[in-house]
Amino acid sequence: MAIEIPRELVESLRRARRVAVLTGAGVSAESGVPTFRDAQTGLWARFRPEELATPRAFRLDPRRVWEWYAWRRELVARAEPNAAHRALVAMEARQPEFTLITQNVDGLHTRAGSRNVIELHGNLHRTKCFDEDVAVSEWTDTGDVPPRCPRCGGLLRPDVVWFEENLPVEALARAMECSAACDVFLSVGTATVVYPAAELPLRARAGGARLVEINPSPTPISAQAHHVLRGPAGEVLPELLRAWTEHDPVLSPREDPPDARGDVT
Ligand code: NAD
Numbered sequence: 001m002a003i004e005i006p007r008e009l010v011e012s013l014r015r016a017r018r019v020a021v022l023t024g025a026g027v028s029a030e031s032g033v034p035t036f037r038d039a040q041t042g043l044w045a046r047f048r049p050e051e052l053a054t055p056r057a058f059r060l061d062p063r064r065v066w067e068w069y070a071w072r073r074e075l076v077a078r079a080e081p082n083a084a085h086r087a088l089v090a091m092e093a094r095q096p097e098f099t100l101i102t103q104n105v106d107g108l109h110t111r112a113g114s115r116n117v118i119e120l121h122g123n124l125h126r127t128k129c130f131d132e133d134v135a136v137s138e139w140t141d142t143g144d145v146p147p148r149c150p151r152c153g154g155l156l157r158p159d160v161v162w163f164e165e166n167l168p169v170e171a172l173a174r175a176m177e178c179s180a181a182c183d184v185f186l187s188v189g190t191a192t193v194v195y196p197a198a199e200l201p202l203r204a205r206a207g208g209a210r211l212v213e214i215n216p217s218p219t220p221i222s223a224q225a226h227h228v229l230r231g232p233a234g235e236v237l238p239e240l241l242r243a244w245t246e247h248d249p250v251l252s253p254r255e256d257p258p259d260a261r262g263d264v265t
Contacts, residue, residue, distance in 0.1 A: 003236050005243035009184075009227045012210045013244045016183035018097040021088060022175075022200050023233075026189020026215060028106050030234040031079040037191050053162045058130065062155050066146035069158040073124050081112035084188070084233035087241045089113040094245065099178040103190060103197050105160045118171050118178070120197055126159035135159060167196065175200060180207040186240075188214040189233045192221045201225075214240075 013019070025035035047068070051057050058065045089112050092098040100117045102109055105124045109117050128135050131154035139147045139156065147156045161167055175197075179185060185204035192198040201221050205211040213225040214236045222228050229236045 003229060003231050003239045005229070005240055006227055009210065009212060009240075010243045012184050013240075016095070018099075018178070018182040019091070019095050019184045019186070020099045020101060020178045020182035020200075020204060020209075021091075021186040021188060022179075022190060022197065023088075023100065023102045023104060023109070023188045024190025024192075024197075025104060026191075027084050027102075027233045028076075028079070028082075028104055028108055029189065030082040030084065030232060031108060033076055033079050033106055033108070035189075035191075037193075053160075054164050055162060056164070058155075058157055058162075062130075062157075063145050066157070069124060069160070073158075076106040076108070076124060079106070079108065081108045082234045084237045085109055085112035085114070087237035090241055091237075091244070092116065099174075099182070101175045101178065101197075101200065103194065105158075118175050120161070120167055120171055120175060122158070122160035122168070124158055124160060127156050128159040130155045130157045172196065176203060179204040179209075182207070182209045184212065185209045186212045186214060187219075187221060187225070188237065190215070190219070192219045 025033070029035055052065055052068050085108050088100060088109065092100065092114055098116060100109055100114050102117060102119055103121050105119070105121050107123050107125050126135060127137070129149040129152060132149065132152055136149055136151075136156055139150045142148065148154065149156055179200040180203050182204055185201055187201040190197070192201065198220070201211055201213075202224060205224055210227070211221070211225045212227045212229065213219065213222055214229045214231070214233055216230055216232055229240070
């Protein structure tokens, strides 16, 4: 599929001092990690969120919730970062002020090599104490499911943000700040219906950023976006990276060596 990248967008990216990206489950779809809301393949087609991803669900049936997350952890451990994750790593390498804000809990951005990552919804691979809300990295395997906190004996849970829970304060504050201050904001593979993450693209736009949506399907922010690139992230992001960097004097020194440029001494 040929994806046309608008010239205006390429120019905005080349001029940008700060670029921010918000990613959602769609970015990991091509790695074989199911999204939540896609009708046929999304996890919510098979499970009810209120039975699995709320504090109430955990209190009611901690074993079921722990095992569901253990299954998702294993699924993700077998998955590999895809072309979308890799394109974002390459974008960060060429853009000094680049912030990747993710709602994903799979850790695939970091595994791919992204460095400045804000995890808004936690990480499947981390564990914390349900009662103390403190990270726990080691515990004794007594056969209990979920395992017990080595400090207080309470139940351990995945360190992810569930429905009805607040986002980590510092991560959200940084995400808000980066969104408001960026010149270009890419909203990639997210249904943009989960708040407050869904507010970030609109905050960026209100702050004067060029707003770009990359998603095969329309979302509530599509109408607000300056550019909508319809297609899978694993195809669109590499194409966007190519358009951004090709014939760019900074990245193509043989075409335009620095000492041949009028403004460089
Ligand atoms: P969502 O499931 O609500 O929406 C997924 C979006 O991705 C949809 O808009 C869909 O059209 C789009 N999409 C599907 N395939 C795509 C592709 N190949 N390329 C680009 N876009 C594609 O996901 P969301 O908006 O991220 O919902 C947020 C919640 O989902 C978060 O709380 C997040 O923690 C959780 N979640 C994370 C993972 C993960 O870590 N991989 C997986 C499932 C859900």
